[in-house]
Amino acid sequence: MTLNQQRKLKTLITGLFAWFIALLLFFPIFWMFLTSFKTELQAISVPPSLFFEPTLDNFKVVQERSDYLLHAMNSVVTSFGSTIIALIIAVPAAYSMAFFPSKRTKDILLWMLSTKMLPAVGVLVPIYILFRNNGLLDSRLGLIIIFTLMNLPIIIWMLFSYFKDLPKEILEAARMDGASPWGEVVKVVLPLSVGGIASTALLSIILCWNEAFWSLNLTASNAAPLTAMIASYSSPEGLFWAKLSAASTLACAPIVIFGWFCQKQLVQGLTFGAVK
Amino acid sequence: MSYLVITELQKHYDSYHALRGINLNITEGEFIVFVGPSGCGKSTLLRTIAGLESSSGGTIELDGKDITEVASSKRDLAMVFQSYALYPHMTVADNLSFALRLAKVPDAEIQEKVRSVSASLQLDPLLDRKPKELSGGQRQRVAIGRAIVRQPKVFLFDEPLSNLDAALRVQMRLELARLHKKLGTTMVYVTHDQIEAMTLADRVVILNAGQIEQVGTPLELYRQPNSRFVAEFIGTPKMNLIPVDTFAVKGDQLTLNLLDSSVLFPANRLSGPLPKAMIMGIRPEHLSLVDDNGDFTGCVELVEHLGSEAYAHIQLTNSQTIILKASARSTLKDGDLVHIKVDSSEVILFNESDRVVSVIAEEASND
Ligand SMILES: Nc1ncnc2c1ncn2[C@@H]1O[C@H](COP(=O)(O)OP(=O)(O)OP(=O)(O)O)[C@@H](O)[C@H]1O
Numbered sequence A: 001m002t003l004n005q006q007r008k009l010k011t012l013i014t015g016l017f018a019w020f021i022a023l024l025l026f027f028p029i030f031w032m033f034l035t036s037f038k039t040e041l042q043a044i045s046v047p048p049s050l051f052f053e054p055t056l057d058n059f060k061v062v063q064e065r066s067d068y069l070l071h072a073m074n075s076v077v078t079s080f081g082s083t084i085i086a087l088i089i090a091v092p093a094a095y096s097m098a099f100f101p102s103k104r105t106k107d108i109l110l111w112m113l114s115t116k117m118l119p120a121v122g123v124l125v126p127i128y129i130l131f132r133n134n135g136l137l138d139s140r141l142g143l144i145i146i147f148t149l150m151n152l153p154i155i156i157w158m159l160f161s162y163f164k165d166l167p168k169e170i171l172e173a174a175r176m177d178g179a180s181p182w183g184e185v186v187k188v189v190l191p192l193s194v195g196g197i198a199s200t201a202l203l204s205i206i207l208c209w210n211e212a213f214w215s216l217n218l219t220a221s222n223a224a225p226l227t228a229m230i231a232s233y234s235s236p237e238g239l240f241w242a243k244l245s246a247a248s249t250l251a252c253a254p255i256v257i258f259g260w261f262c263q264k265q266l267v268q269g270l271t272f273g274a275v276k
Numbered sequence B: 001m002s003y004l005v006i007t008e009l010q011k012h013y014d015s016y017h018a019l020r021g022i023n024l025n026i027t028e029g030e031f032i033v034f035v036g037p038s039g040c041g042k043s044t045l046l047r048t049i050a051g052l053e054s055s056s057g058g059t060i061e062l063d064g065k066d067i068t069e070v071a072s073s074k075r076d077l078a079m080v081f082q083s084y085a086l087y088p089h090m091t092v093a094d095n096l097s098f099a100l101r102l103a104k105v106p107d108a109e110i111q112e113k114v115r116s117v118s119a120s121l122q123l124d125p126l127l128d129r130k131p132k133e134l135s136g137g138q139r140q141r142v143a144i145g146r147a148i149v150r151q152p153k154v155f156l157f158d159e160p161l162s163n164l165d166a167a168l169r170v171q172m173r174l175e176l177a178r179l180h181k182k183l184g185t186t187m188v189y190v191t192h193d194q195i196e197a198m199t200l201a202d203r204v205v206i207l208n209a210g211q212i213e214q215v216g217t218p219l220e221l222y223r224q225p226n227s228r229f230v231a232e233f234i235g236t237p238k239m240n241l242i243p244v245d246t247f248a249v250k251g252d253q254l255t256l257n258l259l260d261s262s263v264l265f266p267a268n269r270l271s272g273p274l275p276k277a278m279i280m281g282i283r284p285e286h287l288s289l290v291d292d293n294g295d296f297t298g299c300v301e302l303v304e305h306l307g308s309e310a311y312a313h314i315q316l317t318n319s320q321t322i323i324l325k326a327s328a329r330s331t332l333k334d335g336d337l338v339h340i341k342v343d344s345s346e347v348i349l350f351n352e353s354d355r356v357v358s359v360i361a362e363e364a365s366n367d
């Protein structure tokens, strides 16, 4: 085999392997999508049928039983709202830590991340009581607050590593050119890290969109996002696979489409720091 | 035109004492160059003047006004960075006009200024490009243009030419010299390139371990260094240093016994009392080859031909190697036995603590 052939074979093998993994990861979504067009009987038939007459009944039932639009709106408002608030807090925080680090900056970063190590269920009761006492239960505002706090450490970390990669001299040049600290951020830091900020925002939106623990525990009907809606199909009347699949398909469709559009940023974001 | 007065400036980084009491007056319109070995604090001093580093003590005055605590953005100093630090997301034109736009200068005036600067630096065809579409030399010119366009009080340069290739560096060096002549603005320039320092500077500041070793015109530093550090630092190849075994003053002559011979030195060129021990310093161009009656003899180890001149590395009888500047057409070869004559009017003497104890000969400084 020539070197060229070897290289081609290598590319082929890695290509096949990558496709295999990708299909494996994609399969549950595909299956869910397929199941949502089946009848309940077809959904649990063994062996599963791949070819069947698709029906839209499940979607009809989902729309009748629960107000899809309300839940979708809740999801949109809470994920976008909390992401915006988190960015407003995180950009200055990451900026100051990246460009004016002190001896304790590393410790602060680690400490912030450590808050994510605590299992959420460990603080469920205190948070629940706090929310109840402040009238935040089953409110969009309450969810926005908890989502913001939940994602803040990750967002700060991601932004921090983007900002850290910006050459310090460029900011110093701006400072010498007469830019105030705010001017530096707006005219130099933000334009140079739009890609990073966009992918951070996207990640935060996705995390909020798919968040279930707090949504289930802190909302009932008014502010329940899509994840809470899905959950309502797994109980109490037993499992209805087809309807559950229809609800899930409806729940994840917007974010999948949104993610598809922002694919480029997302890939860049998930590999942040890795390639320069 | 502006002047700077730096008094007792200190800088501590955590545990490292980077600037140890810097006192320096930079006069109006002066081109001053900081040189020194790597890590001696040149950049730190420049950045402290710029306000990019806070000082830990002492004061910096600009035109009589204390600016030690003033923010960089309000000091009205321009800086050119080694890495150029152009704004990558802006075109060349926007890079040039950034400071003016921040200062809310009227549009028409901005355009006029950018045009005149871009014309003088031949940037016209590049105005719409982004920095990543420029060559190193072009980026350098944009960086300089960005500093000029603001007409700042003082220019600060931190090794601006060190990323350029040799030919371009020579060209830019000339352009900088021309620029200084034209603008007349005070310039502070950091480099570790001696040729840049010698050719550009009105005065050179030699830094060593966070302290000023000596300040003077390039020629002063070359001819009358204060210390062995300066003597060795300035000049390529380095000054030769030969330990003096014994010495004695007889009448108006100081006799230096070293190696297998002795060199006579006028005693009136000694400054201060006689030291306990001495080292003789002599530059390669002040040694010459003679047929006989030389001060030392030695064996040629290696000859470096540079085209316009040649440097012979010669091993002396004490097995020390010295460097001698020979003519380009020299026929010296390795292994030759040579006689060397010392031009004693150019000898510099150091005492046991490496301070200079001689002054330059009068007649030599007059020519
Ligand atoms: N941010 C910092 N924290 C701690 N020490 C520093 C910092 N910046 C510089 N130093 C130290 O201060 C000393 C002076 O550094 P500086 O950058 O001024 O040197 P320099 O003379 O410019 O050297 P070079 O010719 O290599 O650029 C060095 O020993 C360096 O290690």
Ligand SMILES: [Mg+2]
Binding pocket: B042, B043, B044
């Ligand atoms: Mg430096």
